[in-house]
Amino acid sequence: MKKNIGILISVIALSATTSCKKFLTQLPQDSVAPQTYYSTPEQLTAALAAAYSELGNTDEATYSRFLSLEANASNDEYYLRSSSSIAASVYNASPSYANFINCWNDLYTGIERANLLLENLDQSPVAQATKDEIRGETLFLRAYYHFILVSYWGDVPLKLKSTQGVTDVNFPRTPKKQVYAQIIKDMTTAEGLVNTSAVWNNNGRISKTGVEGVLSRVCLHAAGRLADASYYPQAATWAQKVISSGIHSLNTDYKQIFINESQDVEDIKECIWEVEFYRDVAGIYRNYERFGSTLGINNTNIDYGFMQGQYECLGTYYNLFGKGDLRRDWTITPFYYSGNDASKGTITTPAASTWGRYLAKWRRSYQNAAIINVKNVGPTNWPLLRYADVLLMAAEADNEVNGPTTNSINYVNLVRERAYGNVLIGRNVNSVTITNAGTGYTVAPTVTITGGGATKAATATTTLTSGKITAITITDPGAFYTSAPTVTITSANGVGSGGAATVTISSLTDADLLPAQYTSKAVFRQTIMDERSRELGGEGHRKLDLFRWGNFLSTVANLVTVIPVQAPNASASSTYGYTGRASAVQPYKNVSNRDTLFPIPVTEITLNPGIPFSAQNPGW
Incomplete structure (x- = not known):
């Protein structure tokens, strides 16, 4: 200055x-x-x-x-x-x-x-x-x-x-x-x-609905940071203007939002305003980002998209996501690269390893081939305002003014329904129940799931203990079932028999909030807080949200007590290819008023x- x-x-x-x-x-x-x-x-x-x-x-x-x-x-x-x-x-x-x-x-x-x-x-x-x-x-x-x-x-x-x-x-x-x-x-x-976004046909220049959405955010922050509830009606009004415009809608596929940003693809329906980083056809960067080579899955092979992998997720965040929430395994990577070298393929993270997974919302593997081998810089766009954020801000502001309403609950449900793939995959297999463990198996039998009107059949694998089936794990839940399919279990080598199971399929309302999540203004406020974290994790909002809600210090104090107990030790982390360990608590111990x-x-x-x-x- x-x-x-x-x-x-x-x-x-x-x-x-x-x-x-x-x-x-x-x-x-x-x-x-x-x-x-x-x-x-x-x-x-x-x-x-x-x-x-x-x-x-x-x-x-x-x-x-x-x-x-x-x-x-x-x-x-x-x-x-x-x-x-x-x-x-x-x-x-x-x-x-x-x-x-x-x-x-x-x-x-x-x-x-x-x-x-x-x-x-x-x-x-x-x-x-x-x-x-x-x-x-x-x-x-x-x-x-x-x-x-x-x-x-x-x-x-x-x-x-x-x-x-x-x-x-x-x-x-x-x-x-x-x-x-x-x-x-x-x-x-x-x-x-x-102008409106239709005039610019891009999300790099601020549009009318972009201004309205950011104004809703500003008013929510002012309400919290100034302890002045008079800003909540303003926040609700500005968010409602964006919704009522009819210009914006949710991308049906959550992960595609971030793939588009990595590939420099405009999505003015969901992404209302972005910082647009640029690389011209001659390979010269006019303004570039470094977050794309900092945040993601650790990879030291430059030809496959160098990535420092500097940010890891807490197990408490992993556990915040419900069963079937597709956002979890996109935001928090479910795999790592063998030897931190993407050319050697991926290794699935064991289900028990919930701490130390990489924050990986943007993945360099989706970048243009001419860019991916540039070590540290790239043209991935950064989202400043998404339509999902507007829906959640509208719900939050309305709740602060009126308590839970049909509109505000529906706004949150729209975000959740996308998160659970209602439009993307419809109804799918969400559980398998073993009705007969069988006997005499020496090799894990195969599982075939047929019928039910699916456009894509679900798949699953079995786990044996002492010749009996003790678990069936869904490897792909399938898509667009209209009724429960049939499960057939077949011995893989002709030895063993008797295994049987049934499946249940999801309902399109499974993603919706339960009544217990909006019984009061305070309860619904916490529900929205959690939903913002699930939807917007890693996008630069969380700490400022905690500041405006006034619970940053109490949140950190709780993490100081939780992390040493639940974070994996160094040897376990090494086995899983991660560096997350109890020392992750140190930043939180450093926090003061x-x-x-x-x-x-x-x-x-x-x-x-x-x-x-x-x-x-x-x-x-």
């Missing part, structure tokens, strides 16, 4: 109707004077692109890696594997930590660029309609950057005009209530100016007389 930023046109744009990704196709250009700039739609769009670009700054301090992973890590979902590191996610960094400094500076750089553009829009000879569109996006970006700042740092300087000179460096902290008020004001104005906010960077306190050392966040 101290820098005399000037006009930093770091990118060139094509036209006002191109996607945000197309903004980022040129190398940085020389600075130009404001008096001679802002004269054409192309110049205005380039200035707007410069404001957008801080979302994915290549210093990795925003959504390239820090805000996407580290800032949110060591919550009740996942933790940094190397607990001896100095990092925000280990809760042992200081105000001089580079990512705190760089993230703060990047966000204020985005604000500075937005202010410069806003201050020069009116004098531009460009058509008023074009200027209004750009004004809306710019106001939103300025507000969004302030929102991230107030979310992580609390009271922060509210900067509504550009730096006027090298002596213009006195910026005191503004009370967070005032910051939230300005964020909501700017975003509300933006909502009436920006100070950790509900980041520290004001030491550089800011040193150079900004408006924030003296006495104004540092408590405990830092």
